[in-house]
Amino acid sequence: MSIIIQASILIICLTFIILVIQCLRSKSVLDQVLAMELMGVSGIALFLILFIGQETILFLDLAQLLTFVSFIIALVFSTFLPKKEKSL
Amino acid sequence: MITLGEIITLLGSIFLLLSAIGLIRMPDFLMRLQAASKASSFGLMLILIGGSMVLDYWQYEVVAATIFIFLLISTPIGAHALAKASNRNQLPIKDSN
Numbered sequence: 001m002s003i004i005i006q007a008s009i010l011i012i013c014l015t016f017i018i019l020v021i022q023c024l025r026s027k028s029v030l031d032q033v034l035a036m037e038l039m040g041v042s043g044i045a046l047f048l049i050l051f052i053g054q055e056t057i058l059f060l061d062l063a064q065l066l067t068f069v070s071f072i073i074a075l076v077f078s079t080f081l082p083k084k085e086k087s088l
Numbered sequence: 089m090i091t092l093g094e095i096i097t098l099l100g101s102i103f104l105l106l107s108a109i110g111l112i113r114m115p116d117f118l119m120r121l122q123a124a125s126k127a128s129s130f131g132l133m134l135i136l137i138g139g140s141m142v143l144d145y146w147q148y149e150v151v152a153a154t155i156f157i158f159l160l161i162s163t164p165i166g167a168h169a170l171a172k173a174s175n176r177n178q179l180p181i182k183d184s185n
Contacts, residue, residue: 004094074162077169
């Protein structure tokens with residue numbers, strides 16, 4: 001694994017730390033949902049970079065699975081989130 | 089070509105970091121939503137392009153195209169739903185004036 005790929009993994013881990021801090025710090029539920037959605041995208045990016053570095057097919061399958069899950073989450077958001085007015 | 093692909097991958101991860109920083113730094117929810125949705129999808133697409141420059145597998149190209157299409161569909165849907173929910177709940181918007 002080259003030094004550039006290792007730097008990319010380090011940056012994605014830093015992104016995860018920032019997003020966890022934002023998710024714990026924010027008071028609004030929508031902000032927390034936004035941070036969690038961005039965590040999903042960062043997870044896809046982390047698995048893709050790990051596949052680029054190590055060329056293990058497991059990471060590619062995990063990235064694909066996480067993409068499908070985030071797609072279903074987006075559909076659930078679009079269906080249920082605008083209706084839950086009082087709980088936000 | 090491999091080094092160029094790795095540099096593009098690094099650029100994509102920097103864009104993801106910038107979107108996370110924008111999530112902290114922006115003053116109201118709609119600005120945070122814009123920073124999170126646009127920069128993150130652009131960063132992930134840079135990572136996909138860089139990976140296809142580094143690797144020679146045709147399986148990766150298929151999976152990268154699948155991830156690209158699903159991301160192109162799911163990110164605007166999620167952002168639109170969140171913006172609609174924030175509009176209905178009347179979250180505060182920072183006035184620049």
